[in-house]
Amino acid sequence: MGLLTFSINLTLDGCVDHQEGIADDETHAFFTRLMDEAGAMLWGRVTYEMMESYWPVVARGDTQAPPALREWATKLQAKPKYVVSSTRRDFPWTGSHHIAGDLRTGVQQLKEATPAGVLLGSGKLAAELDRLDLIDEYKLLVHPRIAGHGPTLYESGLRSTRRLALIAAEPLRNGAVAMHYRRAVA
Template identity: 85%
Template sequence: MGLLTFSINVTLDGCVDHKEGIADDETHAFFTRLMDEGGAMLWGRITYEMMESYWPAVARGDVEAPPAIREWAVKLDAKPKYVVSSTRTDFPWANSHYVADDLRTGVQRLKDATPAGVLLGSGKLATELDRLDLIDEYQFLVHPR
């Protein structure tokens, strides 16, 4: 069984808006390492849709990006991505899968099937998974603001 790790950017005053952090090389390297070490990504629908609206185009080369960012996008494109949603079941981005079971069963099944671990990157979903005691590890990248 792999660990479920919740990782997120947060400012010193508690803001988790992805636009408020410092998007520098060190930040990029931190999240690249986490993604490389994990076997799959787990998101809620809102996070999935935010990621889907940008990263596949970067991976395809349709969006101008520095080589390191494009490399990350290609890795993310190839990584298995699992999505929890109560309003959507079709997730067309490459290697994306719907978590069809109830939340506890679906996420536990994903953990059991992913020995390299699962990286969770959705705040609202993390709240629910914390209540179910399914998160094994927390990694916060704290930014000054």
């Protein structure tokens, strides 16, 4: 069974607005490496729609993009993408699949079917999956910024504190720090 790894950009004050992070080649290389290591991507509908609106265009070469972005887009195009949604059923982007029904069962089955692991990239969905004790690892890219606004990580709350063990911390040249945590064993 593969691990479910939650990965996201966030500022020092916990803002997960995708426009607040540093979008440079180093950041894209970090996320490309994470995607390469994973067997599938997992998103909520809102994140899927944001990704679907831009990355297929880049992958096809229909818009100008730097090499790091084009590499990400091409690899993302080929990667299996799973989407949790109660309002949308049709996901035409290449390699996209809908997780319907019971969330715990659907994500557990995805983990079991994906030995290379699943990379989760949606903040709201992460909070819900954390409530269900389904997230195994956290690979957060913390940017040297204070946004002063939301959305923030886990703003909808958790029932109890989640204890984590630090696996690695790697500073990037752009000032961000890649943090790798695993759920601590009680």
